[in-house]
Amino acid sequence: VDAEGRQLPYLDHLILVRFDGADSLRQAALRADVDVQAYPLRPDDLSTFAASTPTDPWRLLELPSSWHLTMEANVAYQEEPLRTFFGERGVREALMLGIDRQTINVLCYDGRCTPRQYSPIPESPWYDEGLSTAHVAYDPGRAGELLDEAGYGHRDADGWRSDAEGRRTSFRLAIVSATEGPLAIAARELSANLADLGIECLVEPLDPLGFVRRAAANRIEAVLTEREGMLMPIVSEYRRLFRTVGDYRDQWAGGYLYHRLYGDAPGDVVAVEPPADHWIRDLWSLWDQIAVSPDEEERNALYARVQALWQQEVPLIGIVGGVPRPCVVASGLRNLREGLPYDLETGGLGLQRPETFYWERPEQHGVVTPEPTRPAAD
Known part of the structure; x- marks a missing residue:
């Protein structure tokens, strides 16, 4: 009703219009x-x-909105040396610290975004300022120190970092995008940031079908993608991060998740079993408890532990959000x-x-x- 108590003329019909794109x-x-x-x-x-x-x-x-730009480094990639490289917690923190988020923000989004980790937004009941700001300050000096400490201090003849066996630290960064546009520009800036650290990051545009096929075989090394789901993460994050594989936005541990959901099969090159003491098992255990708890207070307490573990282990490389x-x-x-x-x-x-x-x-x-x-x- 309006201010005088009269019934408002609510809508009787909703017309949906189809567009080509x-x-x-x-x-x-x-x-x-x-x-x-x-x-x-x-x-x-x-x-x-x-x-x-x-x-x-x-x-x-x-x-x-809960929109975020993120880089997902595949910690469960099927081959070495990338699985070990991305599996190092210090490497993931170095990737966080080595990104110039303000430049990406200005070039791609007119400065409207906020540098932040992939985390609940301020409008969410589960907002955690410490998590949202963890490791987002641009600090390439500290990033280099972390890479040295992780065993990637040696440089080859071209200046790229290498592991103890002399293998170059190089990976392909997939984008499901045209060669121009904000996502492509952000990918090139990210590649340049990592080159400054001595990490070779090769941007690889893929069409949607090509990406899905590659993801289904656990052949995505890393992907730059856009995610949402951080308004009601206790519901949507579980479904998105821990119940689906092969999507554009679920490549950070696809091999581990595939093993969790489907186990091993003869000749299977997709499933990767995480080590017995891997932190992702703790993450799964917390989510399993959340899924069956009938008590809201208990669920929130468990989710607070999820967020603490997320902040500690840096599973995703959050870039900007809050737009x-x-x-x-x-x-x-x-x-x-x-x-x-x-x-x-x-x-x-x-x-x-x-x-x-x-x-x-x-x-x-x-x-x-x-x-x-x-x-x-x-």
Whole structure:
């Protein structure tokens, strides 16, 4: 009801429009051919829509999102020496410290992001500032020291670091992206940052099908990707990180997870059994306890231990996050609330309530519905 207690003209019909791709949808949103749209608009679309004026037939909402840019180094890669290299906790911390996040933020996202680890966002009940800021300060000097301490202090004739057996520290960084655009630019900057540390990082653009095939065989060495799921992580993070394999965003320990879910099979080159004392077993144990606990307080206490372990072991290399999600709304459409977080990883459930949306002038938005037709009699 409105302020005077009269029933508001809530919506009776929802019309879904099919578009050929994200680019055509963005253009339709700019022309106000759609009335409300958030997905698949991206953080780097903000600059396009932020130039809106009061005379435009739409307005822009900037919704808090759990979007993150992350690098996933495959700690369960099927071959050496990469499995040992990425498996070193000091190496993963060095990768964190060796990334110039502010430059990537400015070049790719107009400076709108925040350098942070992949972790719950401030709007989440499980937000942990210590976790979100762990190891994100750019410190290539300390990163080099950690690599030396991990046994990668030797340099070959070309200046690249090598292990004790003289094998170069080199890996392919996959991106499921075109050769241009924010993700590709970020990948090149990341490669340059790691080159400064003496690590050879070769950017490898892949099409979606090629990536899935490579991932299914545990042949992804590392991937630069975008993740969400950090609004309600106690639900979505478990499903995303510990129950699926072969996705663009689940390559940090795919071989270990495959072994956990499916075990070994004769001739299987995908499953990799983690050592008996590996920290990932502790992580799995905590999640298993969370999954069956009927007590919310106990679940939260267990999840706090998950976060502490996540901060200590650095499973993912978080780069930036904390950027708003653009949401384009037609002028006159009401009850979309600003400030409500947007997250794709909540199983289709959102905080906005479409059943309460209404038009200021509903007479301009009527829909003529055809009479239902009956099938012809035989």
